[in-house]
Amino acid sequence: MSAAIAQVLSEDPRLRYVLRLADTSLILGQRLAEWVGHAPALEEDLGLANIALDLIGQARLLLSYAGELEGRGRSEDELAFLRDAGQFLNLTLVEQPNGDFGHTLVRQLLASAFQLELYEALQTCADARLAEIAAKALQETRYHVRYSASWVVRLGDGTAESHARVQSALEELWPFTTELFAADAVEEAMAAAGIAPDVAALQARWSARIDAVLAEATLVRPADSPFPWHGKRGVHTEHLGYMLAEMQFLQRAYPGAEW
Amino acid sequence: MSVASQVESAQSNWQEEVWRLLGEVKDPEIPLLSIIDLGIVRYVRGASRDALHVGLTPTYSGCPATEVIRNSVEQKLARAGFREVVIETILAPPWSSDWLTPAARLKLAAYGIAPPVEAVSNPKRLLGAVAVLCPRCHSPATRLISEFGSTPCKAHYACTACLEPFDYFKCI
Numbered sequence: 001m002s003a004a005i006a007q008v009l010s011e012d013p014r015l016r017y018v019l020r021l022a023d024t025s026l027i028l029g030q031r032l033a034e035w036v037g038h039a040p041a042l043e044e045d046l047g048l049a050n051i052a053l054d055l056i057g058q059a060r061l062l063l064s065y066a067g068e069l070e071g072r073g074r075s076e077d078e079l080a081f082l083r084d085a086g087q088f089l090n091l092t093l094v095e096q097p098n099g100d101f102g103h104t105l106v107r108q109l110l111a112s113a114f115q116l117e118l119y120e121a122l123q124t125c126a127d128a129r130l131a132e133i134a135a136k137a138l139q140e141t142r143y144h145v146r147y148s149a150s151w152v153v154r155l156g157d158g159t160a161e162s163h164a165r166v167q168s169a170l171e172e173l174w175p176f177t178t179e180l181f182a183a184d185a186v187e188e189a190m191a192a193a194g195i196a197p198d199v200a201a202l203q204a205r206w207s208a209r210i211d212a213v214l215a216e217a218t219l220v221r222p223a224d225s226p227f228p229w230h231g232k233r234g235v236h237t238e239h240l241g242y243m244l245a246e247m248q249f250l251q252r253a254y255p256g257a258e259w
Numbered sequence: 260m261s262v263a264s265q266v267e268s269a270q271s272n273w274q275e276e277v278w279r280l281l282g283e284v285k286d287p288e289i290p291l292l293s294i295i296d297l298g299i300v301r302y303v304r305g306a307s308r309d310a311l312h313v314g315l316t317p318t319y320s321g322c323p324a325t326e327v328i329r330n331s332v333e334q335k336l337a338r339a340g341f342r343e344v345v346i347e348t349i350l351a352p353p354w355s356s357d358w359l360t361p362a363a364r365l366k367l368a369a370y371g372i373a374p375p376v377e378a379v380s381n382p383k384r385l386l387g388a389v390a391v392l393c394p395r396c397h398s399p400a401t402r403l404i405s406e407f408g409s410t411p412c413k414a415h416y417a418c419t420a421c422l423e424p425f426d427y428f429k430c431i
Contacts, residue, residue: 029321043404043405043407043415044405046405046407046408046409046415047405047406047407049407050407050408050411051407052321053319053321053322053323053411054319054320054321054411055321056321057317057319057320057321057322058320058321060320060321061320061350131351132350132351132353133350135350135351135352135353136317136320136350136351136353136354137320138353139353139355139431140319140320140411140431143406143407143429143431146406147406147407150406
């Protein structure tokens with residue numbers, strides 16, 4: 001076992017689990033916010049910005065909780081703006097670049113459908129704080145799934161051009177979904193504590209929901225990739241560093257700046 | 260009057276005053292509604308007017324109005340002489356559009372925002388059979404333009420009878 005992995009396992013698995021949830025929401029919210037002022041129509045600009053706002057709000061609740069679990073007095077802002085890429089524990093899927101509008105909506109559907117099933121389970125979990133955050137986030141996530149699913153159907157079952165583009169986005173993003181259901185020691189410890197849900201059941205529900213949308217969208221589900229990415233362990237694609245450079249610029253240049 | 264009942268009546272007086280003051284704090288994004296109309300004040304508690312606790316709940320986790328509302332409540336109560344106010348954010352159970360008061364629904368409709376049509380628990384919502392009435396001409400012939408409108412709590416609709424676009428306060 002490498003020293004890095006040994007260190008990870010010696011830390012509180014609950015803290016790491018909460019950071020994974022928090023960072024996944026934060027990074028996806030930041031990615032969506034890149035669309036503000038650039039979406040194909042005003043309604044979609046508002047739609048993407050609203051989803052980004054929900055996700056960043058959920059991230060704030062989760063990061064505050066992570067800061068308390070860590071017990072070193074770090075605030076939500078310090079956790080968001082003063083950690084480097086290797087300390088972010090988000091799913092690799094959500095740091096992938098936006099691509100075109102269809103690509104963004106395919107990523108959103110895959111991620112939101114996962115969060116929906118996860119929050120549904122977490123709202124009755126053994127950690128009361130996590131349960132109440134999940135119950136709140138669940139209401140919002142239902143709308144994210146409805147929005148992204150309806151766009152994937154419109155584009156998939158649209159013109160030859162739109163169909164080809166979302167099918168190619170699906171093929172590009174699909175390999176990142178393996179990580180969603182690749183449970184490691186942190187998730188196993190959390191499942192044993194009655195907090196994390198059973199991964200196999202989660203995957204079955206997610207899969208059924210995605211299949212139904214893909215069928216309506218006339219899209220073909222790609223083959224599963226055996227290799228899981230390891231964003232949730234802090235090993236990321238190159239894209240996260242560039243994104244953080246922009247997201248964290250202000251706090252790096254003007255430490256402690258507030259408004 | 261006994262001492263005990265005097266204490267009790269003093270307590271109910273300041274509690275009433277706090278509730279009246281909270282009724283004057285408006286939602287910054289939909290200023291026709293007070294925070295009581297919205298159903299986001301969970302409780303007013305405290306042993307005396309100098310040790311007051313107010314429980315507020317956010318409508319959406321990322322709603323930017325949440326902090327503005329918090330500050331407005333603090334200022335409103337400070338100006339009325341409530342010096343020690345602790346504002347607590349309560350998440351559970353999560354806020355629901357079912358908590359809008361009947362007065363709030365009427366105010367929204369009169370303002371041109373369609374109020375949430377049905378209780379969140381209504382099983383018909385699962386079938387997607389929600390008829391949103393146009394707040395201008397009251398026609399049920401309306402269509403959804405976007406699930407997301409000008410604020411997190413609203414969706415964007417258009418009326419196919421009078422052709423007016425309008426905001427719909429979402430069921431959540």
